[in-house]
Amino acid sequence: MTSSPPESPIPGTTLARYGGDLLAQTRQWTGLHDEELRRRAVQAAGEKDVDALVALTTAYLAHHGASGVLTSSRTVDAYALGAQQFVTYAAAQAVNLLRPGRHDAQNYVGHMLAAGRKPAGVQLKVAAAACLYRALRWAGATEADPFRDVKVPRDLTPGIVKRPPYSEDEIADVLEKADIQAKFLLFLTAHAGLRISEALALEWADLDEAGRRIHVRSGKGRKGRVVSMSTSLARATRHYRGLYGPGGPEHGGGRRTTGRDAVFRYASVMTARYHIEKAFKAAGVSFRGFHPGRKYAGTRLLQQVRDFGRVAAHLGHASVDTTRRGYAQLAADDLKDALSGW
Known part of the structure; x- marks a missing residue:
């Protein structure tokens, strides 16, 4: 029998892959009282702590996402990677995560399109970044909702x-x-x-x-x-x-x-x-x-x-x-x- 390759983490992030018990992974956030939850989220956003912000996004998905703790592993991985990529971009562009500028979110869309990413892929990354902000609002760290009115061009070429x-x-x-x-x-x-x-x-x-x-x-x-x-x-x-x-x-x-x-x-x-x-x-x-x-x-x-x-x-x-x-x-x-x- 051919041996299988070792499992690998999500490319480009140090966060461990979803392991089947989504609820257990979220307790570092959901076990906190409100003030401590807000303090840690503010600190993570201020320091642009990728691992902490991805974990916060995952915790939000598990508790307030459409599927809650039944969210599929592929969805968790996709949102984790998308949140990680947005935070990395924000760090490189000196974006203030808690008080983003009026054009910061649309600039992120333009950055991805200019780099050659297809509109469908950009839409997925925008969804992940928007989820990060829902998580920050849930934690009480900010009221910002920069991706609410963001426009992503439609890809008119059929998928097939x-x-x-x-x-x-x-x-x-x-x-x-x-x-x-x-x-x-x-x-x-x-x-x-x-x-x-x-x-x-x-x-x-x-x-x-x-x-x-x-x-x-x-x-x-x-x-x-x-x-x-x-x-x-x-x-x-x-x-x-x-x-x-x-x-x-x-x-x-x-x-x-x-x-x-x-x-x-x-x-x-x-x-x-x-x-x-x-x-x-x-x-x-x-x-x-x-x-x-x-x-x-x-x-x-x-x-x-x-x-x-x-x-x-x-x-x-x-x-x-x-x-x-x-x-x-x-x-x-x-x-x-x-x-x-x-």
Whole structure:
């Protein structure tokens, strides 16, 4: 069995990665009485203490974020990194965090755009910086809300154009080179259309190859759904279960020490990426992330069913517009047959 790479911290920050117990990480702030909470937040902002301000933002997310202590690890990591980057920028530009100038927030947006960051990425960083300020207001350190009226240009290029799906040939080439676990993971993303976090969270009881169904217990926004399997995926699931399922010869390789019967040995997205990238490299295919696999599933299904609503349900999208903009596209000549008799 190929050894997995060590887990790494968030690039560019010394803050330890989210470890599963979000509540425990927040007690250094929530255990303080109001005056001490305010004093420490003021001190951290005055000194532009990156670690302290990121921890404060995380504490706010755990107690007042939309999902509270159920906030996903990826969201926690993204906000932590975004807060860290804004504080670093503020230190370099001598921005007073507690009393920011009228143009400081918009200048931060301009700085990121000028550096070549895409509008969608800038929007995410603005969201993280705005969350930092919500945390500072929660702590009583300031009343400032500099990102309230900030404008970020819209990116008019559809997501599926910026980051297109993998092609049929690319998927086939990678499947030919992938090991058993990487192959099964690719099937789950490219046929079932699962998010990588959904795939890695699967337990054996969630897979029903006989009924050709997958039970996603906690999708985006903690929403569960049932996903249909393709014939190929059902066949791959039977083969995979025979090797790695309970009682299989490789069962220990598919089990993590998390107290649950996990389908994959991969403990994180980073580890899964490490293994799947090897398969893409061996196949001579450029790895563009896991989402192009979901887009392959969406586009192929749309070409068959011609129904954005059904495709959105398969992918777990709350809005059909999300599917239409970024995850599924019809061929340019899709109306050719319909127009042939005009």
